[in-house]
Amino acid sequence: MKILVTGGAGYIGSHTCIKLLEEGHEIIIVDDLSNANIEVLERIRELSQKDFAFYQVNICDFEAMDKIFGKHDIDGVIHFAGFKAVGESVAKPLEYYSNNITGTLSLCKAMLKHDVRRMIFSSSATVYKVGNTMPVDEEAPLGCTNPYGWTKLMIEQILNDVVVANPDWSVVLLRYFNPVGAHESGRIGEDPSGIPNNLFPYISQTALGRLEKLYVFGNDYDTHDGTGVRDYIHVQDLAQGHIDAANYAIKHTGAVAINLGTGNGYSVLDMVKAFEEINQVKVPYVIDARRPGDVATVYANASRAKKLLGWEAKKNLRDMCQDSWNWQKSNPNGYNKV
Numbered sequence: 001m002k003i004l005v006t007g008g009a010g011y012i013g014s015h016t017c018i019k020l021l022e023e024g025h026e027i028i029i030v031d032d033l034s035n036a037n038i039e040v041l042e043r044i045r046e047l048s049q050k051d052f053a054f055y056q057v058n059i060c061d062f063e064a065m066d067k068i069f070g071k072h073d074i075d076g077v078i079h080f081a082g083f084k085a086v087g088e089s090v091a092k093p094l095e096y097y098s099n100n101i102t103g104t105l106s107l108c109k110a111m112l113k114h115d116v117r118r119m120i121f122s123s124s125a126t127v128y129k130v131g132n133t134m135p136v137d138e139e140a141p142l143g144c145t146n147p148y149g150w151t152k153l154m155i156e157q158i159l160n161d162v163v164v165a166n167p168d169w170s171v172v173l174l175r176y177f178n179p180v181g182a183h184e185s186g187r188i189g190e191d192p193s194g195i196p197n198n199l200f201p202y203i204s205q206t207a208l209g210r211l212e213k214l215y216v217f218g219n220d221y222d223t224h225d226g227t228g229v230r231d232y233i234h235v236q237d238l239a240q241g242h243i244d245a246a247n248y249a250i251k252h253t254g255a256v257a258i259n260l261g262t263g264n265g266y267s268v269l270d271m272v273k274a275f276e277e278i279n280q281v282k283v284p285y286v287i288d289a290r291r292p293g294d295v296a297t298v299y300a301n302a303s304r305a306k307k308l309l310g311w312e313a314k315k316n317l318r319d320m321c322q323d324s325w326n327w328q329k330s331n332p333n334g335y336n337k338v
């Protein structure tokens with residue numbers, strides 16, 4: 001298939017692009033590089049030993065998208081592009097709504113114009129309402145606590161409505177739990193700009209000595225050790241989920257939401273201990289106050305992914321810790337060489 005990947009230079013996008021190329025698909029990456037490094041593209045070429053078309057374009061630019069769709073005979077779209085920092089979205093709601101929603105509308109308009117009917121969308125478990133019982137399945141009540149989350153939920157709604165109006169479309173909404181890990185080669189991985197917000201990059205940068213210590217946000221939650229429990233999923237398993245979803249979208253029409261998680265919950269301290277033991281490093285930490293907006297426990301019921309896509313997570317905690325560390329220590333400054 002010929003697949004257009006928006007945000008293909010990002011963390012999950014880049015891992016997915018390599019798998020798509022390895023599986024023999026042709027890809028066209030559209031990324032404005034606002035939160036990705038151009039070096040990623042070289043590494044995708046290096047690891048896959050394949051070439052692809054790249055456009056440095058913001059998907060909000062309909063005219064540019066129209067041209068790209070006109071030039072390539074595209075079979076389907078995997079849509080990652082969007083702003084993704086929760087805290088920043090609270091401070092800059094209009095930027096988030098404008099970029100994420102306008103970008104998706106422009107993309108859908110170009111798809112409609114060029115009769116491209118398949119989309120895999122990068123959604124998030126953040127669309128589930130706080131207070132749901134765990135494990136959470138796709139029918140659980142939805143609702144968000146920050147603009148980033150709302151953009152994901154609003155885009156899900158937009159895509160559902162596009163499918164109602166165009167029943168020959170096929171849309172898969174992939175709701176990721178907590179993506180971690182990196183490509184086994186250590187050549188691509190997560191490269192957050194500035195101080196990381198998410199746990200795993202914070203742990204690896206602390207182990208490296210780039211950050212002094214980890215702040216554990218709360219140890220008085222109702223969990224086995226008092227720290228927050230999440231469903232961490234290896235980015236390579238997530239990437240495979242997109243390939244399986246793309247294959248599903250060829251054979252089906254309609255819109256479906258699918259959780260991509262392992263179904264296992266680990267606490268912050270479980271993760272710190274595992275990272276230290278598996279990689280033989282120290283991760284100094286202190287207990288700090290709870291982070292506003294955090295909940296005690298989130299993990300997936302991933303049975304729909306298995307039933308519909310034949311997908312399940314294969315990587316374990318050891319793989320997540322090893323691969324994250326391998327990437328971090330061989331790229332101490334991420335993609336910036338200095």
Ligand code: UD1
Nearest residue numbers: 086124126197198199202215216217228229230268293294
């Ligand atoms: C966060 C976002 C979520 C987003 C997801 C993407 C919030 C409230 N939620 O999920 O919308 O889809 O990232 O990956 O930001 N922790 C620490 N110290 C740290 C960082 C995190 O103790 O320095 C703890 C948190 O309290 C939490 C766990 O580690 O219990 C995981 O945190 P994080 O990696 O930020 O992910 P989520 O909050 O689950």
